[in-house]
Every structure is written in C-alpha cells, then in structure tokens.
Amino acid sequence: MNRILAINPGSTSTKIAVFDGKEEVFVKNIKHSADELSGFGKITEQTDFRKSVILKELEDNRISLKSINIVMGRGGLVKAIPSGIYRVNDLMKKHLFEGFSGDHASNLGGLLADNIAQTIGLSASYIADPVVVDELQPVARISGHPLFERVSIFHALNQKAVARGYAQEIDKKYDELNLIVAHMGGGISVGAHEKGYVIDVNQALDGEGPFSPERAGTLPTGQLVNLCFSGKYSKEEVKKMLVGKGGYVGYFGSNDAYRIEKDAEAGDEKSKLIQNAMAYQIAKAIGEAAVVLKGNVDAILLTGGIAYGKPVVDEITSYVNWIAPVKVFPGEDEMRALAFNAFLILNGETEPKNYE
Numbered sequence: 564m565n566r567i568l569a570i571n572p573g574s575t576s577t578k579i580a581v582f583d584g585k586e587e588v589f590v591k592n593i594k595h596s597a598d599e600l601s602g603f604g605k606i607t608e609q610t611d612f613r614k615s616v617i618l619k620e621l622e623d624n625r626i627s628l629k630s631i632n633i634v635m636g637r638g639g640l641v642k643a644i645p646s647g648i649y650r651v652n653d654l655m656k657k658h659l660f661e662g663f664s665g666d667h668a669s670n671l672g673g674l675l676a677d678n679i680a681q682t683i684g685l686s687a688s689y690i691a692d693p694v695v696v697d698e699l700q701p702v703a704r705i706s707g708h709p710l711f712e713r714v715s716i717f718h719a720l721n722q723k724a725v726a727r728g729y730a731q732e733i734d735k736k737y738d739e740l741n742l743i744v745a746h747m748g749g750g751i752s753v754g755a756h757e758k759g760y761v762i763d764v765n766q767a768l769d770g771e772g773p774f775s776p777e778r779a780g781t782l783p784t785g786q787l788v789n790l791c792f793s794g795k796y797s798k799e800e801v802k803k804m805l806v807g808k809g810g811y812v813g814y815f816g817s818n819d820a821y822r823i824e825k826d827a828e829a830g831d832e833k834s835k836l837i838q839n840a841m842a843y844q845i846a847k848a849i850g851e852a853a854v855v856l857k858g859n860v861d862a863i864l865l866t867g868g869i870a871y872g873k874p875v876v877d878e879i880t881s882y883v884n885w886i887a888p889v890k891v892f893p894g895e896d897e898m899r900a901l902a903f904n905a906f907l908i909l910n911g912e913t914e915p916k917n918y919e
Contacts, residue, residue, distance in 0.1 A: 569901040572671035580898040636676030638693025640664035651677040691904035698760040716768040717752035724900035747869035751775040755852040773844035776818035779809025846882035860887035
C-alpha cells in the first residue's frame with residue numbers, strides 16, 4: 564500500500580488528506596481561530612503549532628504515522644523554478660521560512676511536510692508545482708519598459724494537474740499537446756501550455772489579466788496612475804483595490820460568484836452585465852493564449868470553482884469554441900493534485916528535482 568499525506572496550509576486553516584494510492588481515505592480542513600494565531604509574527608513561525616494540530620487530527624482519526632509512505636506539501640513562494648516535484652532541502656526551507664518571494668501561508672507547506680516526514684522517519688518530503696513555476700518564453704517576459712518585467716505567478720498546481728489529467732483521459736502525453744488552461748477562482752490565470760511548458764500566463768497573484776471575484780484585473784493605465792497620485796488613497800488602499808476588493812467585491816461588495824449568478828438569472832441587469840464582462844475578459848485571455856500557440860490548440864480546459872457556473876462557462880465557450888474543443892473540469896482539487904504527484908514518485912514514473 565502506498566499511503567500519501569498531503570498538506571495544504573491556508574491563512575486561517577490547514578487542509579490535510581490521506582490517500583491510499585489514488586483513493587482518498589481521509590480529508591479534514593482544520594480551522595485556526597484568530598486567538599490561536601495572534602501570538603505569531605511571520606506566518607512561518609506557526610510551523611510547530613500547525614504540526615501539533617495535524618498530528619493530533621491524525622491520531623484522533625486512528626491514522627498511524629508509521630503507515631504513511633510519503634508526505635507532500637503545497638509549494639510556497641520560493642524562487643522561480645521550472646515545473647516539477649522538488650525535494651524539500653535546507654535551501655528550500657531557508658527560502659520558505661524567510662519568504663524569498665513573499666510571506667504567504669503556502670510557505671508552510673514544505674516546512675510542515677519536512678517536519679512531519681522527519682517525525683515519521685522518512686528520508687525526504689516534497690512539494691509540487693508551486694505558484695512560482697516559471698517556464699515563460701523570453702519574449703513573454705518583455706513588458707514594454709525596461710524597469711518592468713513580466714513574471715510567472717499562477718495556479719500552477721491545478722493547471723498542470725488538470726492538463727495532465729486531460730492528457731491521460733485522451734490517452735496522450737501532456738508533453739505531446741498544446742493546451743489553454745483557464746483556472747477560474749478567487750483569482751484567474753490563463754496559461755498557454757506548449758508541449759508540457761507554460762510558455763505564457765498572466766500574473767494572477769497581483770491580479771493581472773481578467774478581473775475575478777476578488778481581483779481587479781488589468782486596469783486602464785492612465786486612470787490608475789491618476790488615482791495613485793490623487794492623494795485620496797494610500798498605497799495599501801490601492802493595492803487592496805487591485806487584490807481583495809477588486810472584481811466582484813468592488814462591484815457588489817461580495818466575492819460570492821454563485822449568488823451573483825443567481826441574481827443574474829433572476830433578471831438583475833447589473834449582475835448579468837458584470838458576470839458576462841468577466842467571461843468576456845477570460846475569453847479574450849484565451850484568445851491571446853491561442854495567438855501565443857500560433858493557433859495550434861488541441862483543447863481549452865476550464866477549471867476552478869467558477870467552472871461550476873454554467874452561465875459563465877457557456878458565455879466563454881460561445882466566444883472560443885471555434886479555436887478548439889472546450890472541456891470543463893470544475894473545482895480546484897489541490898489535495899488530489901498533490902497526491903497525484905506523490906503517486907508519480909512512488910510508482911517510479913518521475914524523479915524528484917533538487918532545489919538549488
């Protein structure tokens with residue numbers, strides 16, 4: 564039996580799952596109260612606290628640590644790296660703890676995986692496809708001004724897992740296909756996958772690209788500059804407009820895409836307009852990705868939580884189905900994606916990489 568422990572830390576929760584091979588046998592989203600977390604400074608200082616909570620949860624559910632063969636953590640904001648599965652080593656732990664590319668809850672993933680693997684007595688722990696996966700082609704990095712460079716930060720774990728899953732579904736290899744993958748959740752990223760590499764993608768962390776339930780997307784440059792220097796808003800307020808209070812939150816005060824979908828279906832004209840505008844912008848980004856792939860597109864894959872919404876999916880499809888067949892993979896099952904990567908190691912189908 565190949566037993567996998569997958570760990571996905573969030574800002575106020577830690578999700579864990581145990582798989583026997585590809586079968587999920589246990590999953591728990593452990594919530595952490597504000598009081599529990601208030602005594603910590605940097606989020607990575609919570610490692611020991613969260614480890615103890617995970618171990619108690621496993622014990623309470625009679626899951627023996629000795630039964631676990633591999634521990635896989637969600638990848639954090641390490642330095643930009645190619646796609647793949649990476650062993651957690653000392654350099655990675657240093658970068659995760661310090662926040663090499665930013666302080667984020669996902670930085671706990673590798674730290675927790677390593678700590679728990681050591682407790683079990685395993686020789687290694689792993690992360691897979693962190694958000695900083697960077698496979699951009701050189702021309703995609705050029706912004707238009709030498710002081711700025713386009714960078715790759717996107718939903719790499721889910722995009723890659725969905726792309727590989729689709730390839731398996733049609734009995735092909737991922738590196739044989741050209742795909743466009745649109746991850747549609749709180750943030751939206753649209754990647755051009757050419758023969759196994761994401762050669763272009765919008766920087767979703769800061770909200771570049773289509774607007775989303777929480778992000779403003781790419782805004783009119785001149786208006787943004789004028790707003791920044793108007794004296795009415797602080798730097799932090801402007802950043803919050805872009806990420807957190809943009810998109811649906813800006814228009815409706817809510818990031819609840821399902822509620823807005825229902826309001827649109829009930830005849831609310833504003834809800835219908837804004838929902839269609841989001842779909843329109845996603846479709847435009849898919850069109851851009853098709854240009855990047857020079858029109859040679861095998862399929863367009865729609866995934867993430869918003870992919871559950873038929874009106875948005877139908878609207879996007881109406882714009883882009885002439886490019887390639889559209890396939891829908893709703894949800895963002897990061898735990899299953901982590902387990903899938905762990906399974907590749909256990910089966911000897913891939914070799915983990917060294918972080919250096």
